Amino acid sequence: MTSPARQPRPDPRRHPERPAAAPDPATDAYVTHRNLLFTVAYEMLGSAADAEDVLQETWLRWSAVDLGAVREHRSYLVRIVTRQALKRLRTLQRRKESYVGPWLPEPLLTAPDVADDIELADSVSMAMLLVLETLGPAERAVFVLREVFALDYDEIAEAVGKTPAAVRQIAHRARSHVTARRPRATPSPDEAQRALRAFQRAITTGDLQGLVDVLAPDVVLLSDGGGIRQALPYPVVGIDNLLRLLTTGWSTHLAGRSAEPLHINAAPALLVRRDDEIEAVLSLHLTDGRITAVYNIRNPEKLRRVEREAGVGR
Structure with missing residues (x-):
């Protein structure tokens, strides 16, 4: 998946003091899709802190990839962030088992215009994140990638390490589960x-x-x-x-x-x-x-x- 000959580039967000350099395709792609990647990780984890850690891991892997072998940057980045989030999700589940009292997602301060995108607003809402907590890791990943980000089944299969046929079944099961429990909210x-x-x-x-x-x-x-x-x-x-x-x-x-x-x-x-x-x-x-x-x-x-x-x- 990665080329050992390539050295990871510094995270462009972690080094704002560096002078502007020549455009770099890997950096440009990462910055272009960063909000998408953060949202995928956050919706899977319910934690902004852990989502940020996942993005750091994603950057390290992405910066070492041979871009000449990558057909579509967005899909490849989503595949990396999904796999890293799935690893982190299993750790979080163990942490939640010993959590004191009710667990709620980490709150995100969002711009007022985010609410204008009804599907996006619904997907990051506290109510939806709590419903997603009732899904297993694979179901949660498949639901987020399919229902929120409209990835096709082949792309999702690559991201979660399952066959497209299995992903279709998981998507159907997860959709039914969420539909029965999701509280809708579209207040004026x-x-x-x-x-x-x-x-x-x-x-x-x-x-x-x-x-x-x-x-x-x-x-x-x-x-x-x-x-x-x-x-x-x-x-x-x-x-x-x-x-x-x-x-x-x-x-x-x-x-x-x-x-x-x-x-x-x-x-x-x-x-x-x-x-x-x-x-x-x-x-x-x-x-x-x-x-x-x-x-x-x-x-x-x-x-x-x-x-x-x-x-x-x-």
């Missing part, structure tokens, strides 16, 4: 802003009245503290239980708290700070204009990159 900008303002007011002032009007009866809150920060070890289900939590927990510790609206995983969210230190990300999932899920990410290890906009693409 006005609905999203209304819900966001109500939640922002509730956690910064203690005023819950407006929040009642935008909560679905069966709303669910999940908290991820990773055993580092305090978080509920179980889901909170229903309006009454969520309001009780806000009244007895959040609303009694308002001093020094602020909440900044932003887009997390292409959905409305709040970046919560206390005394200028990041405390949590609250990501909202809306259906028919009402909040059906609240994802409360408190694990500080997952919040290190939340102020750095992630480049996602297809």
Whole structure:
């Protein structure tokens, strides 16, 4: 797959101080498709940190490839990143088995216009990533590559090391599994802003009245503290239980708290700070204009990159 005679080039993102050199086909191809590669890795892993590590491995392998033997750069790069993500996914699964409390994906700060690409926005949403967690590694890879990035079965077979016929069966099984569980969310900008303002007011002032009007009866809150920060070890289900939590927990510790609206995983969210230190990300999932899920990410290890906009693409 790689040529030992070629020395890996330096990662173009890791050495911004280097002077501009003559155009390099390998670097140009990698930079051109980097957002796609990151998105593939992130959707397979649910972790931006691990996705970045996978991209480093991808670059090392790609930079040593004899490009003269590569027919299509995009497909070859996707094949490398998929194989590296599958290796990393098995390690992550073992790590999650000992994870303290509910596990949520690492939140991504996304540009507002990502939400305009409905398929891409849906694929990186918290809700979809949690559904993908219920798939096996091969199913997850095949679903992402086929349903999100529209690769043909032959390309996917090369990436996952299976026959095209096997990939078709896996794709059908994964599609049926996801379709039965995927929560759809296409709120209008006005609905999203209304819900966001109500939640922002509730956690910064203690005023819950407006929040009642935008909560679905069966709303669910999940908290991820990773055993580092305090978080509920179980889901909170229903309006009454969520309001009780806000009244007895959040609303009694308002001093020094602020909440900044932003887009997390292409959905409305709040970046919560206390005394200028990041405390949590609250990501909202809306259906028919009402909040059906609240994802409360408190694990500080997952919040290190939340102020750095992630480049996602297809």
